[in-house]
Amino acid sequence: MSAEWPRGDLEKAIGHRFSDSALLERALTHSSLISGIGSNERLEFLGDRVLGLGVAELLYQRFPDEEEGPLARRFAAVVSQPALADVARLLNLGRHLNLARSEEDGGGRDNPALLSDACEALIAALYLDGGMEVALTFVRRLWAPLIDADLSPPKDAKTALQEWAQGRGKSLPQYREVGRDGPSHAPVFTMEACVEGLGQARANGTSKRAAEQAAAVLLLNQTEDL
Incomplete structure (x- = not known):
């Protein structure tokens, strides 16, 4: 319309x-x-x-x-x-x-x-x-x-998630690779992030770091409900 x-x-x-x-x-x-x-x-x-x-x-x-x-x-x-x-x-x-x-x-x-x-x-x-x-x-x-x-640079998601966990006396976030697809010259990684009290989240990325950041964002979103 x-x-x-x-x-x-x-x-x-x-x-x-x-x-x-x-x-x-x-x-x-x-x-x-x-x-x-x-x-x-x-x-x-x-x-x-x-x-x-x-x-x-x-x-x-x-x-x-x-x-x-x-x-x-x-x-x-x-x-x-x-x-x-x-x-x-x-x-x-x-x-x-x-x-x-x-x-x-x-x-x-x-x-x-x-x-x-x-x-x-x-x-x-x-x-x-x-x-x-x-x-x-x-x-x-x-x-x-x-x-x-906001003149202070925003923190990356992994740093923010680590600070959230430390501030509540929880263990540090853990990351592990749980999948990898695509050709060898252009792989897509699936990484899992896990934090005590939040559970885990999985996300994809064209690098392990990018996938970890994306998984950290998903877990940070869950902190808003706590």
Whole structure:
């Protein structure tokens, strides 16, 4: 179902008037309404890369004395789905989405996954319509406040999980490999994380470290219920 809100209001919030309005419409069109290349999925792919460049540049300039590790943790935090969804809400992007009735009835206009995808697609549309500088100007304006909101680099999930366990007198988290798939040149690892009182969680990754981090995130999510 197409939204009926004036696109001019959205363009004003974005800070760009589209020469090719079809690009904006595609960025707002979820695959539940139009499958294949008519939806925003291809734009989402491109927008993710443009956003990554813009945020990496911001972090590199904002924190000239930080090493790669803290910069990478900051990067992951501000390009995450929650961060993208927050930016989308600032723009009131949800009300402009083109959704199937089933998605709209299911709360799709405030669904973090749909909002974050549309936000990435919007960045791609800006890049294609106005060029790299237009897209990066948008990223700088919307993401700089997110970066400045917390000037201490976020902890990686394994460190946070270890501190949670130590703070409660529990044994340190344990990690073990429980599976490995794919070709030898591009394996996918399955790692299990286990913490006393939390149980265990399994996650996949293209490296053991990535899979351990993902498993740690799953266990950290469980701490919120304790």
